Amino acid sequence: MTATQMVRPEPGAAAEADLAPATVLASATSPGRRDDQLIAEAFVRGDEDGCRLVYERWAALVHGIARRALGDSCEAEDVTQQVFIAAWRFRRGFRPERGNAASWLVGIARHKIADAHAARARQARLAAAVQSDRNTAPRLPDGRLAQQTVDRVVVRYELSRLPRVQREVLRLAFYEDLSQSQIAARTGLPLGTVKSHARRAMRTLRLRLEQSGC
Structure with a gap:
């Protein structure tokens, strides 16, 4: 599976996504997940299995944070895909031995959520400008x-x-x-x-x- 083939989180992951952010992150970085670093290392190498496993492992975390921040499930799905595509593109900048993948992905998610809020603001300004002209235009x-x-x-x-x-x-x-x-x-x-x-x-x-x- 390539980065562009990533889709929305599986329905079964919704329960984890509904947890509070700190709880979800704690679960995602649990010391019991001994294979997380191996998954991240495979991802950084560019292995497609590593890409799939990273997405399956942390998609619910990213989607849950995005949904709470944006209040819209569809926008959250878009942000989730953007996060994992960006992670795939810039994976060589991540060092699994220096940090965990969950925190890295959450950092990317924060940037993408900020971009989504900025896009909303631009659309609102454009809509207001159109409405202003609508009142006086022929x-x-x-x-x-x-x-x-x-x-x-x-x-x-x-x-x-x-x-x-x-x-x-x-x-x-x-x-x-x-x-x-x-x-x-x-x-x-x-x-x-x-x-x-x-x-x-x-x-x-x-x-x-x-x-x-x-």
């Missing part, structure tokens, strides 16, 4: 929000995600209609730097808008 005869309004909101959101200097270069170019020479004079940046920032910003913006369907 509507098509059938009552649907004009597509150009949605596109404008998405473009504005993606612009806000660019690095500050790249965002400023595009703002001056598109909203103040300045040439690249004028932008260089306005910002004090070398002309070559302005061109480089504009090129990178446009490439990033184009890729993100393609991914969002605009």
Whole structure:
């Protein structure tokens, strides 16, 4: 089994996932589990059996922590898969002789949970922006929000995600209609730097808008 084939924890593991975090972690790192280090070592070597055993051994732990943190079982399943895929990709950075696999996986899970919360916040901001424009935007005869309004909101959101200097270069170019020479004079940046920032910003913006369907 490869990392991309990992699926949700088996239903039989739900009882362990329902325990309090400290209890679950204590169980997962119990001194009676003498084979845990051997499993982790096989995982680090890249053995597929090691990958399968690590997932079977600690998936319920990771899923339980993610479910409590996010309050959503489906999101918890996504985070669980992300954790084990990340663990597989970066397994050579783990040293079984220096620490236990459960704590390592929990550390990865905390980062992925934080990413999930950040994604929620981004979606909430975008939804609020769409709703704000919905209140004032022109509507098509059938009552649907004009597509150009949605596109404008998405473009504005993606612009806000660019690095500050790249965002400023595009703002001056598109909203103040300045040439690249004028932008260089306005910002004090070398002309070559302005061109480089504009090129990178446009490439990033184009890729993100393609991914969002605009």
